[in-house]
Amino acid sequence: MSGESTGPCLDQVSIFDNEAMEQLRKETRLDPEHLRALRNGLFKKFEADDIALGRFPERDRVLCHSLEMFRRCDSQVDGASKLLLKTAAGMLIESVILRIATGRSTLCVSSQVGCAAACDFCATGKMGIAQNLSSAEILDQVVQTGQLLAVEGRRLHNIVFMGMGEPFHNEENLFATLDALTSPKLFNRSPGSILVSTVGVPDGMLRCAERFPKVNLALSLHSVNPEVRRELIPLTKKHPLDELQETICELNRRQGIPVMIEYLMLAGKNDTLEDAAELINWLADLDVHVNLIPYNEIEDAPHLTGTEDSKIRTFASQLKDAGLTTTVRYSLGSDIAAACGQLVRKENRQAAMSSNWQLPRV
Ligand code: SF4
Structure with a gap:
C-alpha cells in the first residue's frame, strides 16, 4: 500500500x-x-x-512518507475511518477520515502526540505525554489519506486540525504546514477548506489570522462560566474568558469571517437554559457559528456524561431564536473511537516509558 x-x-x-x-x-x-x-x-x-x-x-x-501505517479501523455504522500512524519515534497518532453523506470527505489531523492542555473530557489530554509533530508528519497524514480516498474514487475536501494535540502549542510546525497546504507549488489547497481548532491560545490565534486570514479558526469554548470552564479546560487559567472574547472580536475585524464556537454538551455541567442564555449574552456582537457537539463518554472521565438529544435540540433552538447560526455536529465513527483510543494510549505509554519523554510546560 x-x-x-x-x-x-x-x-x-x-x-x-x-x-x-x-x-x-x-x-x-x-x-x-x-x-x-x-x-x-x-x-x-x-x-x-x-x-x-x-x-x-x-x-x-x-x-515519500514520514509516518508508517500501523492500523486502519473502519466504522461499521457510518463512513468514518481511523488511521493509526506511527512516527519515527515509535509513537502512535490518529487521523480520522469522515466520509460525509453528501459525498464530501473531511480529514481530521493530529498536530501532537498526546496533549499538554489536559482537558477533562478528552482521552488525549489524559495521555500524560505531549510531543510536537513535525510539519512533515502532519502533511503525511494528508498525503496518506488523500491516497486512500483516491483509491475509492473520492476526493479530500476539508482538513480540520481537531485531532490529537493543541495546534498552537506547536505553532511553528502548524504554520509551516499551513504554508505547504496553501502553496500553489505544493498542495494548492484553498485556505477556506482548512480549519484550526484550539482551546484558546489568543496570541497564536491572532498570529494565524494575520498570516493566513482565510484559514478558519474554531474556539473550543464549552462554557462561559469561569469556574466550569476552568474545570473542563485547565489551560483557561492562563487565558480567561474576557481575553478570549476580545480575541474573537479582533479575529472578526482581521478576517471578516465567522469564528466557529465549539460547545460540548455535558449533562448538568453546561446544558441548562440558563447556560444557553449566558452563552447568547457572551456571544452578543461577535461574528460566530456555534457548533453544539454531543459528548461521547470516555473511560477516563466517568464523572462526565453527554446531554440527551432532546435537550440538545432545545438548547440549539434557544440559540437560533436569539439569532445565532447554530448547528449540531453528530460525530461519526463512535464504534471505532474507544477501541482505537485505548490502543493508542497503551502503545504510547509503553513507548514513552522506554524513552525519557516528559510533559512540557505550557
Ligand atoms: S486541547 Fe484538544 S487534544 Fe488537547 S486535551 Fe484539550 S481537547 Fe484534548
Missing part, C-alpha cells in the same frame, strides 16, 4: 523537505519539471507512490 515506509536509508531525502529536494535535483542535474511532476502527483493528485515516483529519475533517493 502506498502508505508503507520504504525504510531508512542515509541517502534518501524526504519529499516534504523542500530545500533537500531542490538540492537533490541540482546535484543530479534534473530538470525542475521532474520535481514538479513528482510533487503534483503526490500532493495534488494523491497518486500511489509508484506512479508518482515513476516520473522522477532519482526515485530511489526519495522518501
Whole structure:
C-alpha cells in the first residue's frame, strides 16, 4: 500500500523537505519539471507512490512518507475511518477520515502526540505525554489519506486540525504546514477548506489570522462560566474568558469571517437554559457559528456524561431564536473511537516509558 515506509536509508531525502529536494535535483542535474511532476502527483493528485515516483529519475533517493501505517479501523455504522500512524519515534497518532453523506470527505489531523492542555473530557489530554509533530508528519497524514480516498474514487475536501494535540502549542510546525497546504507549488489547497481548532491560545490565534486570514479558526469554548470552564479546560487559567472574547472580536475585524464556537454538551455541567442564555449574552456582537457537539463518554472521565438529544435540540433552538447560526455536529465513527483510543494510549505509554519523554510546560 502506498502508505508503507520504504525504510531508512542515509541517502534518501524526504519529499516534504523542500530545500533537500531542490538540492537533490541540482546535484543530479534534473530538470525542475521532474520535481514538479513528482510533487503534483503526490500532493495534488494523491497518486500511489509508484506512479508518482515513476516520473522522477532519482526515485530511489526519495522518501515519500514520514509516518508508517500501523492500523486502519473502519466504522461499521457510518463512513468514518481511523488511521493509526506511527512516527519515527515509535509513537502512535490518529487521523480520522469522515466520509460525509453528501459525498464530501473531511480529514481530521493530529498536530501532537498526546496533549499538554489536559482537558477533562478528552482521552488525549489524559495521555500524560505531549510531543510536537513535525510539519512533515502532519502533511503525511494528508498525503496518506488523500491516497486512500483516491483509491475509492473520492476526493479530500476539508482538513480540520481537531485531532490529537493543541495546534498552537506547536505553532511553528502548524504554520509551516499551513504554508505547504496553501502553496500553489505544493498542495494548492484553498485556505477556506482548512480549519484550526484550539482551546484558546489568543496570541497564536491572532498570529494565524494575520498570516493566513482565510484559514478558519474554531474556539473550543464549552462554557462561559469561569469556574466550569476552568474545570473542563485547565489551560483557561492562563487565558480567561474576557481575553478570549476580545480575541474573537479582533479575529472578526482581521478576517471578516465567522469564528466557529465549539460547545460540548455535558449533562448538568453546561446544558441548562440558563447556560444557553449566558452563552447568547457572551456571544452578543461577535461574528460566530456555534457548533453544539454531543459528548461521547470516555473511560477516563466517568464523572462526565453527554446531554440527551432532546435537550440538545432545545438548547440549539434557544440559540437560533436569539439569532445565532447554530448547528449540531453528530460525530461519526463512535464504534471505532474507544477501541482505537485505548490502543493508542497503551502503545504510547509503553513507548514513552522506554524513552525519557516528559510533559512540557505550557
Ligand atoms: S486541547 Fe484538544 S487534544 Fe488537547 S486535551 Fe484539550 S481537547 Fe484534548
